[in-house]
Amino acid sequence: MTEAVPTETQTHAGDEFERQPVPPAAQKGASSFWGMYAGEHTAGTEFMIGPLFVAWGASAFDLIFGLLLGNLLAVLTWRFLTAEIATQRRLTLYYQLERITGRRLVILYNFFNGVLFCFLAGAMVTVSATAVGVPFGDRIQMPSFGDTWPTGVVWVLVCVVIGAAMTFVAVRGYGFVARVGHVAAPWMFLVFVACGMVMLTRLGTANLFDVMKPAAGSTPKIGFWGVVCFSWFCNAAMNLGMSDLSIFRFARKPSYGWASAAGMYLGHYVAWICAALLLVYWVRDKGADATRGVPPGPMVWDAVGWAGLLCVIIAGWTTANPTIYRAGLAFQGMFPKMSRVAGTLIAGIVCTLASVFPAVAMKLLDFVGIYGTILCPVGAVIVVDHYLARRVGIPAEYAVRTGTSFNVAVLLAWAIPVIVAMYFYSRHGVNSFFLPLPTWLACGALYIVFARQLNRTAALAP
Amino acid sequence: MNAAAKVLAPLALVATLAPPLLHALQVLGEGPMKLTMLVATVVWFASAPFWMKGGR
Numbered sequence: 001m002t003e004a005v006p007t008e009t010q011t012h013a014g015d016e017f018e019r020q021p022v023p024p025a026a027q028k029g030a031s032s033f034w035g036m037y038a039g040e041h042t043a044g045t046e047f048m049i050g051p052l053f054v055a056w057g058a059s060a061f062d063l064i065f066g067l068l069l070g071n072l073l074a075v076l077t078w079r080f081l082t083a084e085i086a087t088q089r090r091l092t093l094y095y096q097l098e099r100i101t102g103r104r105l106v107i108l109y110n111f112f113n114g115v116l117f118c119f120l121a122g123a124m125v126t127v128s129a130t131a132v133g134v135p136f137g138d139r140i141q142m143p144s145f146g147d148t149w150p151t152g153v154v155w156v157l158v159c160v161v162i163g164a165a166m167t168f169v170a171v172r173g174y175g176f177v178a179r180v181g182h183v184a185a186p187w188m189f190l191v192f193v194a195c196g197m198v199m200l201t202r203l204g205t206a207n208l209f210d211v212m213k214p215a216a217g218s219t220p221k222i223g224f225w226g227v228v229c230f231s232w233f234c235n236a237a238m239n240l241g242m243s244d245l246s247i248f249r250f251a252r253k254p255s256y257g258w259a260s261a262a263g264m265y266l267g268h269y270v271a272w273i274c275a276a277l278l279l280v281y282w283v284r285d286k287g288a289d290a291t292r293g294v295p296p297g298p299m300v301w302d303a304v305g306w307a308g309l310l311c312v313i314i315a316g317w318t319t320a321n322p323t324i325y326r327a328g329l330a331f332q333g334m335f336p337k338m339s340r341v342a343g344t345l346i347a348g349i350v351c352t353l354a355s356v357f358p359a360v361a362m363k364l365l366d367f368v369g370i371y372g373t374i375l376c377p378v379g380a381v382i383v384v385d386h387y388l389a390r391r392v393g394i395p396a397e398y399a400v401r402t403g404t405s406f407n408v409a410v411l412l413a414w415a416i417p418v419i420v421a422m423y424f425y426s427r428h429g430v431n432s433f434f435l436p437l438p439t440w441l442a443c444g445a446l447y448i449v450f451a452r453q454l455n456r457t458a459a460l461a462p
Numbered sequence: 463m464n465a466a467a468k469v470l471a472p473l474a475l476v477a478t479l480a481p482p483l484l485h486a487l488q489v490l491g492e493g494p495m496k497l498t499m500l501v502a503t504v505v506w507f508a509s510a511p512f513w514m515k516g517g518r
Contacts, residue, residue, distance in 0.1 A: 182514065183511050184507075187475065187478060187506045187510070190478045191499075194499065197483060201482070304495075305496030305499065305500060306500045307496070307499035307503045308499075
């Protein structure tokens with residue numbers, strides 16, 4: 001899911017084309033995008049998201065049809081918004097944003113991006129730790145869905161060791177891990193499918209509608225539209241938020257945006273449902289409490305043994321590592337004099353600290369929604385700038401025109417909807433995955449209003 | 463090595479998915495299923511890097 005996509009420096013080692021359109025000679029064919037999306041969206045966190053749906057009381061109908069529709073909407077967003085703009089402009093998100101907002105506002109974006117990446121990577125370390133902890137048996141207390149604090153000294157030690165190892169590898173560069181991730185992707189997907197098949201065998205039916213039902217008398221925390229919105233917006237920062245401009249600027253045609261379907265329907269459909277079946281089995285046959293859940297490590301170990309444990313560890317490692325690396329780049333982007341190693345070390349330390357606290361991993365559905373709500377609105381600014389600026393009478397690429405380093409109109413348009421969204425999330429209990437779309441729309445509308453008011457002089461300039 | 467990898471890597475993928483299928487058909491017990499999947503995992507990671515070209 002929840003895996004962040006590579007930045008331009010990662011897809012194109014050597015910092016090429018960071019501040020210029022990608023030339024035709026550097027553009028890539030469709031197959032590299034299909035492969036990349038299939039691999040990137042089968043990650044360690046998928047082992048958490050599937051069971052969390054079950055814990056929240058999603059039914060088989062909600063999952064099967066909700067995910068089908070939500071993932072379709074996500075793919076359409078990638079195809080008709082992100083890939084279109086990316087192939088017309090061929091610039092990175094950061095540079096395109098800088099041309100509109102000015103450099104200092106991009107620094108602010110980098111800060112949020114870097115911190116949220118660290119927490120995301122921390123969740124992946126947490127997931128890996130539940131697998132590494134399995135051989136420790138009773139000496140380690142695994143966290144449940146309700147845990148927010150570390151569950152003991154051994155748990156902390158396991159997380160710190162994994163986090164340190166991942167940080168060390170990220171400091172050395174991402175190449176080896178990216179290669180492992182690429183090689184592991186087809187095998188990981190099959191391990192997910194194997195888990196699902198074993199669970200259905202044990203449950204004695206292949207009919208998901210028979211086994212996936214909310215407990216009698218319980219009130220589901222998520223329904224059909226919740227599943228639709230979650231699957232649509234779990235990567236909101238990448239599609240609506242335009243982070244994947246950095247990827248699709250290398251695409252020869254906007255139609256390559258369809259490649260996102262590989263990630264959505266393999267990782268965010270098949271893998272999520274298979275992972276969900278793990279908890280369904282534990283609830284129905286082993287008497288586990290659905291709301292407290294069971295950590296992925298023990299469930300996968302029980303289902304398919306060592307191959308499963310390796311899958312959880314590798315899936316966590318191959319996605320956490322590039323995420324730490326990207327967070328390091330984001331921090332480095334804030335302070336250009338900082339070395340990449342220092343940036344990655346800071347990111348690794350924050351990630352490791354976050355991993356010790358199971359709160360992020362165990363509340364991943366919430367976190368992913370918050371992540372999208374905070375980051376995706378800037379994508380609306382880019383959409384307005386690209387498609388609507390002339391029609392609504394605001395200056396396109398305002399920072400380039402005026403030389404400003406801080407476009408106040410963008411800051412206001414970004415901050416106000418996010419603050420309002422966070423208010424509804426924290427005070428009124430609105431699920432975070434319902435918030436990215438209204439926040440995005442509000443940001444786009446407010447940008448037009450504020451730009452007309454505050455940037456009028458530039459609009460009148462030739 | 464490349465020629466062997468071209469055979470072994472796809473076989474490893476088959477050997478990852480076939481055991482749970484055979485287990486579902488009650489042809490393979492749970493222990494052998496898990497063991498076969500582990501062996502398939504080792505074979506996959508040993509052969510796939512030679513088989514899968516490119517990557518990022």
